[in-house]
Amino acid sequence: MIAKVLGFTLLGLKGTPINVEVDVNNGLPAFDVVGLADTAVKESKERVRSALKNSGFSMPTRKITANLAPADVKKEGSTLDLALAIGVMKASGQLVAETDGIIFLGELSLDGSLRRINGVLPTLISALGEGFKKFIIPKDNQAEASYVHGIEVIPAKSLKEVVDHLSGLTCIQPIAWHDYVCVDTNVYDSDLAFVKGQAVAKRALEVAVSGGHNLLFVGAPGTGKTMLAKCIPTIMPDMTFSEALETTKIHSVAGMLKDSDGIVFARPFRSPHHTATTVAMTGGGASLRPGEISLAHNGVLFLDEMPEYKRSTLEALRQPLEDGDITVSRATGNVDYPANFMLCGSMNPCPCGNYGSEDKVCTCSPAQIVRYKAKISGPLLDRIDIQVEVDSVKYAELTDERVSESSATVKARVNRTRLIQKERFKNDGILTNSDMGERHIKKYCKLDKQCEDLLKNAYENLHLSPRARSRIIKVARTIADMNLYDQIRPEHILEAISYRHSDGML
Ligand SMILES: Nc1ncnc2c1ncn2[C@@H]1O[C@H](COP(=O)(O)OP(=O)(O)OP(=O)(O)O)[C@@H](O)[C@H]1O
Ligand SMILES: [Mg+2]
Ligand SMILES: [Zn+2]
Incomplete structure (x- = not known):
């Protein structure tokens, strides 16, 4: 008898339904899995065998062949365990139940319990897109599943529970759908209120986060660059539902949703160490x-001490910084992952850190300084819209008892500026000013003669690239939005240009 059961396999964030066809006949006892399965899928035979026995069922001592179709799609991981086990049970007559249209997902433990798997959220969304509406998944994955509306998802703890449910012995209630309300429950140690002085750097930080622009802090050791960057999560705007879903899909595939509420509410703030490999990045x-x-x-990539990263690793950021996604290749094909992030970097101006300081003396040779700066290439720097010099705060500022503006106040303003952008781009498929392409710049950033003159001047005198010009206009758009102006004004262009001044210094 041949049984057909549905599973699903992901490639990146998208996937394909897999037909698991199981045939049990009277040959020599064996269990074969065919159809481009990787090692983990092959190992699933052993898990299925033990899980069946330890759940009170039996493994037929006959010839079992499982075919995973379509045969040209590579199947990976342990996600198909449950579908295989159900297939074997149906083919051997141990389970008589309707399973048409149900997608089975889950890894089996040897004792028959269902273990959480990675990538449930993108699987559900992808399968729903293909018209599938019924799923059985491990109970441990139920939090992320609750955010996909319009489907019926049965959460189960074990193979036994799945079989009892299918055969009508028990009835497991489908997961209730959750509505999305952005609640960032993180408690942050940092707060802008603790950063004394540094008005220019703080302003630059707010502009960058408001429009999603890339940012680089340059300054002597101990001036507060890392401290400022660590405040970014405290002022990042709330995520919209579609942003949260998109970010959660990636974290789900990476297996990073454990112990979470099922959805990533807070914008990610990733700070990989400078020893990170290019592949890790x-x-x-x-x-x-x-x-x-x-x-x-949809969040921030923070590279502290940027020149310490391997040059090739930094160079690999150039394409995603421009396109907002990355294509990862391997022998059997390519996978696209979204990678639309705000880059925040920090660096010293020279190896000793004092180059350009008002009161300290730089002891580096010109050659040393050139070598140090060359670690970050021109094309990469060109993509960093906002470059600010951070100098030491004066002692009086540092010990000033007056309370500075808190992160909560700044965040409220950032949220307002993001709303303006969301409204503007509602039919354009983008969210922030930094996402604008040339088409959007033409449409939303009309410049008067005075603004054009300022740009021309800067372009010629600061030897800017055409890309830098576009990026200045985008930053000016954000500054205009922060000040609630429809039209970009000369002072907005001037401020945006001022963030490019350190092009000369770097
Ligand atoms: N503006 C400031 N207000 C209050 N404290 C500050 C300020 N700047 C620096 N500090 C104090 O100095 C410490 C070191 O700052 P931080 O680590 O941010 O320096 P940095 O610029 O990243 O230095 P490095 O280049 O060595 O990495 C902070 O943890 C904080 O205690
Ligand atoms: Mg630092
Ligand atoms: Zn120096």
Whole structure:
């Protein structure tokens, strides 16, 4: 008898339904799985065998062949365990129940319990897109599943529970759908109120976060660069539902949703160490995991002490910084992951850190300084819209008892500026000013003669690239939005240009 059961396999954030066809006949006892399965799928035979026995069922001592179709799609991981086990039970007559249209997901333990798997959220969304509406998943994955409306998801703790439910012995209630309300429950140690002085750097930080622009802090050691960057999560705007879903999908595939509320509410703030490899940064490797830049999707990638990172690793950021996604390649094909993040970097101006300081003396040779700066290439710097010098605060400022503006106040303003952008781009498929392409710049950033003159001047005198010009206009758009102006004014262009001044210094 042949049984057909549905499973699902992911490639990146999208996937394909898999027909698990199981045939049990009277040959020599064996269990074969065919159809481009990787090692983990092959190992699932052993898990299915033990799980069946330890759940009170039996493994037929006959010839079992399982075919995973379509045969040209590579099947990975342990997600198909449950579908295989149900297939074997149906084919051997141990389960008589309707399973048409139900997608089975889950890894089996040897004792028959269902273990959580990675990528449930993207699987459900992807399968719903293909018209599938019924699923059985491990109970441990139920939190993320509750955010997909319009489907029926049965959460089960074990193979036994699934079988009892299917055969009508018990009835497991489907997961109730959750509505999305953005609640960032993180408690942050940092707060802008603790950062004394540094008005220019704080303003630059707010502009960058408001429009999603890339940011670089340059300054002597101990001036507060890392401290400022750590305040970014405290002022990042709330995520919209679609942003949260998109970010959660990536974290789900990467297996990072454990112990969470099922959805990522807070924008990610990723700070990989400078020893991180290029693969860790961009994604890929044997398991095709999303890299740091994709984990930072809709949030921030913070590279502290930027020149310490391997040059090739930094260079790999250039394409995703421009396109907002990354294509990870391997022998059997390519996988696209979104990677639309705000880059925040910090660096010293020279190896000793004092170059350009008002009161300290730089002891580096010109050659040393050139070598140090060359670690960050021109094309990468060109993509950093806002570059600010951070100098030491004066002692009086540092000990000033007056309370500075808190992160909560700034965050409220950032949220307001993001709303203006969301409204503006509602038919454009983008969310922030930094996402604008040339088409959007033409439409939403009309410049008067005075603004054009300022730009021309800067372009010629600061030797800017055409890309830098576009980026200045985008930053000016954000500054205009922060000040509630429809039209970009000369002072907005001037402020945006001022963030490019350190082009000369770097
Ligand atoms: N503006 C400031 N207000 C209050 N404290 C500050 C300020 N700047 C620096 N500090 C104090 O100095 C410490 C070191 O700052 P931080 O680590 O941010 O420096 P940095 O610029 O990143 O230095 P480095 O280049 O060595 O990494 C902070 O933890 C904080 O205690
Ligand atoms: Mg630092
Ligand atoms: Zn120096």
